[in-house]
Amino acid sequence: MTIFWHRRDLRISDNAGLYHTLLGGGPVLPVFIFDRNILDELPSKKDARVEFIHDSVTELAKAYREYGSDLRVFYGYPLEVWEFLRDSLRPEAVYTNRDYEPYALERDRAVANLLSIREIPFRDYKDHVIFESDEVQKKAGGPYTVYTPYMRTWLRTLDSRLVSFGEEKISYFLKPYPTERYLHHLLPEKGPYPIPTLAEMGFAPSGVEVPPAAEGRDLLTHYDQNRDFPAVAGTTRWGPHLRHGTVSIRERARLARTTNDTLLGELIWRDFYSNILQAFPHVAKGNYRPEYDHIPWINKEEHFRLWCEGKTGVPIVDAGMRQLNATGFMHNRVRMIVASYLTKHLLIDWRLGEKYFADKLLCYELASNNGGWQWAAGGGVDAQPYFRIFNFDSQQRKFDKEYRYVKRWVPEYGTESYPQEPIVPHKFGRDRALRVYKEALAEARS
Structure with a gap:
């Protein structure tokens, strides 16, 4: 058995780490952990983000059940949860997608060390961004610290490798991972397994709704004309969905590439700031x-x-x-x-x-x-x-x-x-x- 750890990727489709896990054969057990190191520090117990994550995890579990499997969901401190999983399930390997924030890097190092005691590999993949810091560099080497030259190199890198996608050519870096082809490698489960409720984690409904990620062609086409006017509903509301991975960054970048260059530029800014954090964690x-x-x-x-x-x-x-x-x-x-x-x-x-x-x-x-x-x-x-x-x-x-x-x-x-x-x-x-x-x-x- 191998385990796939969902974090900022609350979807099955076009999920890089899940794809690589399934590709290696099965059975694959997907898990999610409500991290107390994060939740305990939140100032409000009516946090709409926690509610959104909880709703998204619930939907993700339902999706797995449609394929005869289930999502195991835990509430606790990651190291304690992984010690339990390591010793009770003895997985052959653990897969996940990379997170670049300081706490996440420290957490993942600790989990990898914990698993290494039993010689269990911890493998991670790029999924949350189009390019990581070492993929878009100056000619002389080193990360960009100015957006415009970064953007130009980002676009050149994007177009440097084209592949077939249906009847068209797209960037290799935007091609989706065909996760659905390998879902038969999921661990058959008889669930459903219980998911901790908001109340059990000390939270309550917020009364704030996270709007869906906009996909309307008209809004996206006119994004550059409307995005600066706050009284106009001219923005995409993609932010929470990209943050928690309920949508794929590759899919959204393909959509932006074919509708609006200004919108694509906003996604490049997102990569740019992620690259800065990766290269200059201070x-x-x-x-x-x-x-x-x-x-x-x-x-x-x-x-x-x-x-x-x-x-x-x-x-x-x-x-x-x-x-x-x-x-x-x-x-x-x-x-x-x-x-x-x-x-x-x-x-x-x-x-x-x-x-x-x-x-x-x-x-x-x-x-x-x-x-x-x-x-x-x-x-x-x-x-x-x-x-x-x-x-x-x-x-x-x-x-x-x-x-x-x-x-x-x-x-x-x-x-x-x-x-x-x-x-x-x-x-x-x-x-x-x-x-x-x-x-x-x-x-x-x-």
């Missing part, structure tokens, strides 16, 4: 550019609270934060605006904003969230220069001119109940940020 906790460690953040608690609650007096910032708090989603254009306001106008450490997003975003993944915040604050790779500071009034006029988005999320806007002035006005905040950043960076470089 960014998980600090600035890519060490000189930005010298920024003397003000970190005024009252200002941070008002930012979190969407009560800054900046309409588009407040709308974005309230949308995030209510739905677990914030429009990408608005994410940039609220991040700029926090780090530049309020001079609050980007790590506080990053953590708040990590606690709230349905689509949260470390690499992209970290990359976006470091971009806004200036200390990351390919970052927005510190002297470019979003003017929230001009952003409002350009992307929500009629205040449709603002009025949806800030119903008191325009009344006496809404602040007449921002907690930090644009000119004052901009001038202060320019002075503070300039002095700190000059001192760091001297």
Whole structure:
């Protein structure tokens, strides 16, 4: 028997690690672990992400049952679960798909060491990204730290190897894994085996629904025209599904490649930030550019609270934060605006904003969230220069001119109940940020 460990790949179709497990013959037992090291740290017990994962795992188990097998689901600490599986089932090998976040790497090393005591191989595969860090490199060697040349090499690499797919040629790197051909190698199970309930894990329904991943041709074709306008339903909502692997990144990249180059570019950004985390793991906790460690953040608690609650007096910032708090989603254009306001106008450490997003975003993944915040604050790779500071009034006029988005999320806007002035006005905040950043960076470089 071999075991396949599902993590960020909650699907059977086009699953790289599952394909390789099944290809080796059977029987194959699929498992999933609700990881207490992660769940115990979540600040809310009504976390919509846990609910979404639970629903997705339940659907995955049903899918396995249709093939005469089942998904064994555990709730606990991975090392303890794997010690039990190792000693009770004595698998010949354990397969999984790679995860690049620091905790996941540490966990996988510990599991691999635990299995090695019984000489059980631990094999992992690329599934969550199109290219890993060592696959897209500079000509002279080493990872890219600027997006545009990375994107060009990414596209060249993508097109460097074409294969047949039906009646067309596609990139070898986008071809799906034909997992379904080998499902007869699954371990026959008489289940269904019980799945821990939300209540048993200490959680409760959140009341927040994760929308399906958009597939409509019209939305995807016009993505580049509509994506910057938060009042328009012009984005894909693919984030949570790519994060937890309920859809395949290869399938979504094929779809983007044939519909909209701008949409494909967003997927390349996703790979780019993942590659940065792989190559420079220190960014998980600090600035890519060490000189930005010298920024003397003000970190005024009252200002941070008002930012979190969407009560800054900046309409588009407040709308974005309230949308995030209510739905677990914030429009990408608005994410940039609220991040700029926090780090530049309020001079609050980007790590506080990053953590708040990590606690709230349905689509949260470390690499992209970290990359976006470091971009806004200036200390990351390919970052927005510190002297470019979003003017929230001009952003409002350009992307929500009629205040449709603002009025949806800030119903008191325009009344006496809404602040007449921002907690930090644009000119004052901009001038202060320019002075503070300039002095700190000059001192760091001297």
